[in-house]
Amino acid sequence: MASAHTIGDKTGAWVGKIGRRLLLLSAFALGLIVSETGWLQDIILYWPDIEYLAGEHITLVLVSGGLAILTGVPLGIWLSRPSMRRISETLMQGLNIGATIPTLAVLALSMSFLGIGTQPSIFGLWLVSLLPIVRNTYIGLKGVQPALIEAARGVGMSPGRILYKVELPNALFVIFAGIRTALAINVGTVPLAFLIGGGGLGELIFTGIALNDTGMMLAGAVATAFLAIVVDFIVAQIQFWAIPRGVNPLR
Amino acid sequence: MITLDKLTKVFDTPNGPVTAVDHVSLEVPEGEICVLLGPSGCGKTTTLKMINRIISKSSGKIFIEGRDTDEYHEVQLRRNIGYVIQQIGLFPNMTVEENICVVPDLLGWTRDKSRKRARELLEMVALDPDSFLKRYPKELSGGQQQRIGVARALAADPPVMLMDEPFGAIDPINREVIQDEFLKLQESMRKTILFVSHDIDEAVKMGDRIAIFRDGQLIQSDTPDNVLAHPKNSFIADFVGSDRTLKRLGLIRVRDAMEHNPPTVRAENTIEDAVALMKENGHISIVMIGPQGRARGCLRLAEIEGKKGRVNEHRSSLPTTIDINADLRSAVSTMFAHDLSWLACVDSDGFYKGYISLKGITHLLGETYRDQIDPIAAQGAATS
Numbered sequence: 001m002a003s004a005h006t007i008g009d010k011t012g013a014w015v016g017k018i019g020r021r022l023l024l025l026s027a028f029a030l031g032l033i034v035s036e037t038g039w040l041q042d043i044i045l046y047w048p049d050i051e052y053l054a055g056e057h058i059t060l061v062l063v064s065g066g067l068a069i070l071t072g073v074p075l076g077i078w079l080s081r082p083s084m085r086r087i088s089e090t091l092m093q094g095l096n097i098g099a100t101i102p103t104l105a106v107l108a109l110s111m112s113f114l115g116i117g118t119q120p121s122i123f124g125l126w127l128v129s130l131l132p133i134v135r136n137t138y139i140g141l142k143g144v145q146p147a148l149i150e151a152a153r154g155v156g157m158s159p160g161r162i163l164y165k166v167e168l169p170n171a172l173f174v175i176f177a178g179i180r181t182a183l184a185i186n187v188g189t190v191p192l193a194f195l196i197g198g199g200g201l202g203e204l205i206f207t208g209i210a211l212n213d214t215g216m217m218l219a220g221a222v223a224t225a226f227l228a229i230v231v232d233f234i235v236a237q238i239q240f241w242a243i244p245r246g247v248n249p250l251r
Numbered sequence: 252m253i254t255l256d257k258l259t260k261v262f263d264t265p266n267g268p269v270t271a272v273d274h275v276s277l278e279v280p281e282g283e284i285c286v287l288l289g290p291s292g293c294g295k296t297t298t299l300k301m302i303n304r305i306i307s308k309s310s311g312k313i314f315i316e317g318r319d320t321d322e323y324h325e326v327q328l329r330r331n332i333g334y335v336i337q338q339i340g341l342f343p344n345m346t347v348e349e350n351i352c353v354v355p356d357l358l359g360w361t362r363d364k365s366r367k368r369a370r371e372l373l374e375m376v377a378l379d380p381d382s383f384l385k386r387y388p389k390e391l392s393g394g395q396q397q398r399i400g401v402a403r404a405l406a407a408d409p410p411v412m413l414m415d416e417p418f419g420a421i422d423p424i425n426r427e428v429i430q431d432e433f434l435k436l437q438e439s440m441r442k443t444i445l446f447v448s449h450d451i452d453e454a455v456k457m458g459d460r461i462a463i464f465r466d467g468q469l470i471q472s473d474t475p476d477n478v479l480a481h482p483k484n485s486f487i488a489d490f491v492g493s494d495r496t497l498k499r500l501g502l503i504r505v506r507d508a509m510e511h512n513p514p515t516v517r518a519e520n521t522i523e524d525a526v527a528l529m530k531e532n533g534h535i536s537i538v539m540i541g542p543q544g545r546a547r548g549c550l551r552l553a554e555i556e557g558k559k560g561r562v563n564e565h566r567s568s569l570p571t572t573i574d575i576n577a578d579l580r581s582a583v584s585t586m587f588a589h590d591l592s593w594l595a596c597v598d599s600d601g602f603y604k605g606y607i608s609l610k611g612i613t614h615l616l617g618e619t620y621r622d623q624i625d626p627i628a629a630q631g632a633a634t635s
Contacts, residue, residue, distance in 0.1 A: 151340025153305055154413075155354050155403070156330035169344035246387030247344045 042215020043222065049204060050223050057190050057200035057227060060118070064125035065186045069179060072130050076137020076175070077163065092138060099131045103189050111196040121190075121198025128189055129182035136178025140171030170247050176239040183235055187228040191220065201227075253279040253302065253411060253443055258311035260297050260467075271297045273467040274311070279460070282441035285472075286454040289464035290490070295447050298464070299413050302445065303332045315411055330357055333404030333412035333442070337419045339396050341388040347373070347399055348384040354407040365406075372402040377432060394425040401433065405440075412444045418453070430456060451491050455479070455498055463487050476502050496616055497580075505582050506575040508615050509596045509605035515540045518547070518563035522555050525562055538595050538603055539566050546572055546595045546603035572597045575604050582607055 034040040043050075079088040101109075107124040114120035144167050152162040168175075194202030201220040208217025245251045260272040272294040279285040287295035300306040302313055304325045313320045320328055341350050348369045355365035370380040376398040388396055397417065404412055418426045434457065437444070448454050454461050455475045462472040471483040479495045479502070482488040492498065514532050516525045516539050529537050535552045539562055548566035555565050573582050573594045586594060586609060593608040 145338070145340075147336060147338030147340045148342060150305060151334070151336060151338075152342070154303060154329055154332075154334035154336065154340075156326045156328070156357055157353075158326055161357075166342055166344070170342075172344075244344045244387075246342075246346070246389060 039215055039218055042213075043219040046204060046216060046219040050201070050219055053199065053201045053203055053220070054223055054227065057187075057224070060121060060125060060190050060193060060198060060200055061183065061186050061227075061231065064122045065129055065183050067122070067126045068129040068133055068182055068186070071126075072133030072178075072182070073137050073175065075130075076134045077141060077168075079134070079138050080141035088138070092135065095131050095134060098127075103128050104192055104195075107192055107196050116197040118198055120196055121193035124196070125186055125189060125193060129186045132178045132182040132185070133175075134178075136181075137171070137175050140174030140178075141167050143174065144170045169244060172243050173239070173248060176235070176243065180232060180235045180239065183231050184228060187224065187231050191224055252281045252314075252316055253277075253285075253445060254312075254314040254317075255298070255302075256312040256314070258298060258301060258313060259309050260294070260301060260306065261309045271467050272301070275464075275467075275469045277462055277469060277472060279443055279445060281443055283459040284437065284444040284446055284457055285460045285462055286446045286448050286458035287462050287464060288448055288451065288454045288458075288490075291449060293464040294467035295449075295464045296415055297467075299415055299445055299447050302413055303329045303334055330354055330407065331409050331411070333409045335397075335400050335404045335412070335414040335417040337416040339393075339400045339420070341396055341399055341403070343388050345387075346384065347386050347388070347391070350388065350399060351403050351406050353403060358407055360407075368406060369402075372405060373399075375405070375436060376402045394421050394429060397421055397429060398432075410443060412442050414444060414446045416447050416449070419448075419450075426453075433457075452498070455502060463490065499616060500580040500583060500612075501578050503579045503615070504575070505573055505577050505579065505596050505607055506604070508579055508582075508612060509575065509607040510611065511605045513538065513606050515603065516550065516562050517542070518561065518566075520562045522550075522558050522560055522562065522565060525550050526552065526556060536593075538569070538606065539563075540603050544603060545601045546597055549595070569595055572601075573607065574599065579607075579612055583609070583612065 078084060079091060103124075106127055107121070110120040110124040110127070114123055148166055148170065149162060152166045157165065190198070190200045191202030191205050193200055194206055201224045204216055204220025205224070206220075208214065208220060240248070240250055243251075255275055255277040257274045257276055258272055259270070259274055262269045262271055275294075275298055277285070287298060289295050297306055301308045302315075302320070304320075315332075323331075341347075342353070345353075348366065351369040351372055352360075352365040355368060360368075369384060373380040373383055378395060378398055383391075383395070383399075388399070391399065397420075401417070404414075418429055421429060430453065446457055448457070458475055460472060461475050461478045463470050463478065465486055471478060471487055473481075476499055478487065479491055479499045482491060482495070488495070514528050514534070514537060516528065516537055518539060518541070525537055529535065529550075529552050537550050537552075538546055539548045539550060541547045546569055548568050550562060550566055554567070558565060570589050570591060571585060571594065573585055573596050575596045575598050582594060586592065592610070593606050595603060596605045596607055598604055
């Protein structure tokens with residue numbers, strides 16, 4: 001165990017070192033390209049648009065992602081209950097198949113039911129981010145050692161208390177991993193929502209493509225990528241600090 | 252006190268009903284450890300888990316302290332029963348302190364009271380509270396984890412404990428240590444304990460009584476010495492092992508097997524007196540004691556016969572002595588190690604209390620077989 005740890009730590013440090021160098025190198029290359037092509041000026045030209053559309057973009061992410069967490073986690077918990085054993089696997093298979101439908105198709109479908117605008121966009125995005133959350137909640141809870149649950153029953157905890165005090169804390173890391181994946185997908189999918197009138201940074205990207213305006217397209221794409229990194233960073237920080245040390249492999 | 256009355260469990264399987272526990276009736280007196288022993292699949296664990304209703308019973312009654320447990324809600328019942336399992340089951344998301352305080356918190360103790368109790372318990376299981384209270388289970392060794400597991404079960408001071416192979420996952424050296432520690436604790440706690448094990452040596456060591464199961468039935472429930480000396484049938488004889496008589500050595504203390512008030516001589520006695528004393532008792536050696544009664548040396552008949560003088564001039568030193576509180580296992584081992592057929596038995600202050608001989612031990616172990624015909628031997632004799 002101890003030796004595995006040190007090897008892991010060494011590899012981690014090594015990867016970290018390479019990663020930092022690559023990051024520096026790519027930042028340098030990016031700066032070179034930007035200054036050579038004059039794209040930076042183009043992007044700055046669109047700054048007011050970026051600000052406004054990023055606001056829309058973030059709203060879409062927060063609302064659809066938040067809804068996905070609020071519904072996905074309870075759904076995962078419900079599916080993991082012993083009384084659901086008979087149908088839970090079938091339902092999970094159903095959700096898995098649902099996940100193979102291309103995101104664009106999901107948005108198109110929600111448009112055909114709910115029309116154009118923010119509402120169908122949120123619905124489509126919610127559906128897309130739901131699966132990783134449900135699946136990780138379900139797997140995380142199913143993966144809690146049976147001995148822990150037996151011990152919890154043995155000391156006289158009620159089923160609700162076992163869920164709240166033992167099962168959820170021990171599944172939290174896996175659940176958070178699901179939320180992280182879901183939000184990463186969500187942020188990356190929001191640009192498509194522009195196609196059904198949802199707004200967001202997709203407006204710059206798709207208009208830029210249509211007008212063959214690389215600067216405009218990049219203004220949207222770079223901002224989206226930056227948002228994705230920021231969101232992932234925030235969730236990672238929450239994951240690191242909110243999960244107790246005893247069940248957090250990162251700490 | 253725990254009383255089981257015709258306790259039965261029938262599992263419904265696709266191949267029809269299977270009786271896992273079949274009309275088991277058993278009584279564990281207040282303050283005793285009863286070990287449920289048997290091969291895997293014999294129903295011992297199922298029996299244990301029916302008591303705190305981790306597994307529901309099919310029929311029969313369970314009484315704890317004289318009260319039918321059906322009267323309690325299961326959550327209420329479990330909070331009053333200490334439960335230790337082989338996988339330990341410490342909650343990884345909680346610190347050692349939080350783990351120990353789980354039951355007190357459920358019972359609504361004040362924080363001060365429960366945290367104080369956690370410190371007290373850690374000291375009881377021989378762990379330093381200051382360095383362990385704030386640690387997480389993953390930061391502890393297996394042996395330390397199981398100590399915490401025991402502490403957690405003891406937290407609310409339940410009168411009854413259920414232990415399901417609690418020391419099974421611990422390495423043999425640590426297991427011995429924890430077993431000894433637990434027995435020492437039990438001396439002062441006097442809990443009523445049901446203890447599941449598949450290891451006859453552990454059962455003999457831990458149990459005041461041993462209940463041996465086979466195919467869901469309770470075959471024999473008796474003291475460890477009786478189980479070893481008088482196995483009820485060949486299954487039990489096989490299960491406890493062909494060296495079962497040797498295992499009994501570990502159960503008997505030297506004080507119970509030695510010859511009390513043996514003849515002794517003092518330094519100032521004459522050799523003639525010593526020889527006369529030995530001949531009178533039919534002994535070939537005699538122990539010389541000091542003025543207070545401590546064993547000082549010995550005289551051998553063959554060496555001193557016909558010689559003159561005082562005992563002091565002819566005595567030889569005792570090669571070794573044995574403490575009267577030691578078990579016969581170590582006594583026999585000492586005899587073999589020193590090539591002796593007898594040992595002088597002394598108490599912890601060195602006072603000479605008696606002697607123990609190989610012949611005496613053989614006689615004692617054989618006695619139980621002679622006063623009651625060994626059913627296994629009788630079976631063997633009948634078939635041959």
